[in-house]
Amino acid sequence: MLFPSEANDKLRLPPWLRVYWRKHHPDDQYLPNDPTGGYPLALRDLYNWMVRNQGLPQLQGKSDR
Secondary structure, rough: OHHHHHHHHOOOOOOOHHHHHHHOOOOOOOOOOOOOOOOHHHHHHHHHHHHHOOOOOOOOOOOOO
């Protein structure tokens, strides 16, 4: 699902997050020559927030899609 070039790009997004994003946004354009890779720039901020806030309690009654 990912381009081989994404293994060494400068976006600092883990593969699992890229795949998750692509599965939920199949109509977006993901071009290997695009410096953003087709991902919104805010996705890196979201990932950084997730890493910094791993200790938050999980909401009851919520399930993963």
